[in-house]
Amino acid sequence: MTLRKRKGAAVPHETARTWTITELAGEYAVTLRTLRHYEEVGLLSPERRGTARVFHQRDRIRLELILRGKRLGFTLPEIATIVNMYDEQPGEAGQLEYLLDQIEVRRAELAQRRRDIEDTLTELDEVERRCREDLSRLG
């Protein structure tokens, strides 16, 4: 799921498949406006052929990351910092340490969210149990 190429990983010579904005929107159940918006805020940067957008595999992967971030309740700027981690250039030490910091921040947030989910699931179990109890009392 990494976007960054570590070496010159010899891409197969065939022309890679691309997608139009309508195709991508259909496949991921988002609107054209949404995809354009993600480009506006720098989350996607499809190739242009003339004025038309041409989406590559790279854009699909980023889009999947974006949608996942949305499901997790992150804002688009937050998602940007996460998504951009994946294709950061090696860079210099200060940058790398900043990146490590960011990773810790996100990790902590995600851990909290996971606890929230566990708690909620447990309580839903309890609600369901009571509910079935009441139902059987009625039947």
Next chain:
Amino acid sequence: MTLRKRKGAAVPHETARTWTITELAGEYAVTLRTLRHYEEVGLLSPERRGTARVFHQRDRIRLELILRGKRLGFTLPEIATIVNMYDEQPGEAGQLEYLLDQIEVRRAELAQRRRDIEDTLTELDEVERRCREDLSRLG
């Protein structure tokens, strides 16, 4: 963490503690406006003494559920359906089955979010690994 009383669970006779809006806001790090907003949309319904709001333990519990829902990225209406599950009256069979349906829906959403979190954490690990690798190469 249940709000519904199953029987006449003999409440201790001492007067239960209550909280003012400012106290509650301070404790949960939200604004007065936020608490009032939650009341506007029916998520909280504090007692009124004159015009002033008086919050009870029940309200604290609901507020905790609300904040957890927010961390999980649910909208306030979505949170309402979840929170209201906790203190539904036993009700009739149709209602109970509807509730069971709702529980399934939420459970599925939460399961998806949990997968999202797992995936993201795994990938953060990978990013961190690469990052440390690059750092050691520099040091």
Next chain:
DNA sequence: TACAGTCCTGACGTTCACGTAAGCGTAAGC
């Protein structure tokens, strides 16, 4: 060549979840 289909760029509108005054009531303390 006419027209349907797909794409584009503005740019204003909308919903959600509050923020932010403005203006007023009331109870405590000096």
Next chain:
DNA sequence: GCTTACGCTTACGTGAACGTCAGGACTGTA
């Protein structure tokens, strides 16, 4: 009895994440 603190309602403002036109270009096809 005046100030200060806290609380209230009403109501307009705001930022994020798009929705929704309007107007225009290009492209295949009947």
